[in-house]
Amino acid sequence: MKIGLLGTGNLAVMLGKAWAGAGHSVVVTGRNPAHARTAAQQIGSAAAPIDPSEFADAVDVVVVAIPWDGLDHALNLVGGPSGALSGKAVIDCTNPVDFTTGRLIPATGSAAEYVASLAVGAGVVKALHLFAGASWPFTGSPATAPVVAVCGDDPGALHHAEALIADLGARPVTVGGIDAARQAEEAAGFVMRVVAAGANPRLAIPHVDPVPAAAVRSPG
Numbered sequence: 477m478k479i480g481l482l483g484t485g486n487l488a489v490m491l492g493k494a495w496a497g498a499g500h501s502v503v504v505t506g507r508n509p510a511h512a513r514t515a516a517q518q519i520g521s522a523a524a525p526i527d528p529s530e531f532a533d534a535v536d537v538v539v540v541a542i543p544w545d546g547l548d549h550a551l552n553l554v555g556g557p558s559g560a561l562s563g564k565a566v567i568d569c570t571n572p573v574d575f576t577t578g579r580l581i582p583a584t585g586s587a588a589e590y591v592a593s594l595a596v597g598a599g600v601v602k603a604l605h606l607f608a609g610a611s612w613p614f615t616g617s618p619a620t621a622p623v624v625a626v627c628g629d630d631p632g633a634l635h636h637a638e639a640l641i642a643d644l645g646a647r648p649v650t651v652g653g654i655d656a657a658r659q660a661e662e663a664a665g666f667v668m669r670v671v672a673a674g675a676n677p678r679l680a681i682p683h684v685d686p687v688p689a690a691a692v693r694s695p696g
Contacts, residue, residue: 480535482550484511487569488541489518490609496522498643505531507549528553532560537636540591544572544581551594562597565633569604571664578665588657599630601637602657606664614645622646627657
C-alpha cells in the first residue's frame with residue numbers, strides 16, 4: 477500500500493517506520509520541505525519526501541498526523557478543499573485538545589469531521605490518536621495487543637484503516653461512524669487529565685470482559 481504521511485513529527489515518523497517494516501511504501505509531506513526530508517530519512521529507505529502538490533496522486537491512503545492548529549494549512553497544501561483527495565482513505569490522528577487541561581477545543585463536532593469538510597470526497601476515519609508514536613509497532617503477544625478504536629462511515633476507508641492498524645500489531649475495533657469521533661477525541665483529553673493528576677490511565681477504567689456479539693443483538 478502507498479501511504480502518504482501528512483505531518484513530519486514523531487507520530488508520523490514512528491508510524492512510517494512501522495508500516496515500512498510491514499512492507500508498505502511511504503511518502504512524507506508537510507509545511508516545511510526540510511522537515512519532510514528529515515522525517516523520510518528517519519523512516520528509512522522505503523520512504524521519500526514529496527512536494528505537497530504531488531502528494532495526492534502518489535498515495536492510496538493519507539494519514540493526518542499534525543497538530544490541530546495546522547489542519548487548515550496542511551490540507552489546503554495537498555489540495556483537500558479542491559477535491560484532490562477525493563476517493564482516498566484518510567486516517568485522522570489529530571488530538572484537538574488543550575494539552576494543559578485536556579479540554580476538547582472544538583465547541584461542536586470533531587477534528588475528524590473537520591478533516592472531512594476540508595478533504596472533499598475523501599473517506600475519513602478517526603484512529604490512532606490515543607497512542608504515542610513509540611507504541612508502534614507492537615511486538616508482544618496478540619492476546620495483549622493494543623485495541624485501536626476506529627470511527628468512520630466509508631467501508632473502503634475503514635477496510636484500509638483496519639488493515640494498516642493490524643500491520644502495527646494492534647487490534648482495530650470499529651466503534652461507530654464519523655459522528656462518534658468526538659467521543660473518541662474526548663477520551664484523549666480524559667487520559668491527559670488522569671496523567672496530569674499523577675495516575676495511570678490504564679487503571680482509571682474498569683476491567684470488563686467483552687460481551688459476545690450475539691448477546692447484544694436486539695431480539696428479532
